[in-house]
Amino acid sequence: AALTKLLAYPDALRDLEECLRLDPKFVKAYSRKGAAHFFMKEYHKALDAYTKGLSIEKDNEECVRGREQVVAKIMDSQGQDVDEEQVRHAMADPEIQQMLHDPQVKLFLRDLQENPQEAQKAMKSDPKLQEVVSKLVAAGIIRTR
Incomplete structure (x- = not known):
């Protein structure tokens, strides 16, 4: 979480991958991974991370909100110039x-x-x-x- 707040997303992702290697059912790691990918504009990976989190805990608020945010961003970007x-x-x-x-x-x-x-x-x-x-x-x- 600290690395994400410092905007060190690649480092945060490495830490999150290690967390998930140790505990593949740690939903908070998936929500943080989704957020890191979102801020890196890797929307396909953010969507995947949030979806994996929801497959473990279907009502997880952070994953639900994160997934909605990603979908909204994808839909919004379709009407804009290419990034x-x-x-x-x-x-x-x-x-x-x-x-x-x-x-x-x-x-x-x-x-x-x-x-x-x-x-x-x-x-x-x-x-x-x-x-x-x-x-x-x-x-x-x-x-x-």
Whole structure:
């Protein structure tokens, strides 16, 4: 918590990962991890951390509020100009890079530009693709209008 207050988010995340390694059910660590990722504009990771916390304690107030804050920020950013810093940061994330190199995701992204109806059908029929697309939207890689 102290590292987060000092704005030392990468250090805070390292400490939180260690906390979760020692106690994977420590919900407060997930809420703090979500907050650190949120302040680093890693909205896809913040969403994931809050969701994991809620899977352990479904009514945890900090995780509920944090998740709502992330979703609101993602929705709000869709109507604004592209945040180049957020996109650069997301593109440097190994998880995002792996998603973007997946052949199915590449096909989906191409269809999204050339044949949106086909992309919509593919997403509706594949829960894994839905999850990937949600993370790419949260990361600022895919924008909705």
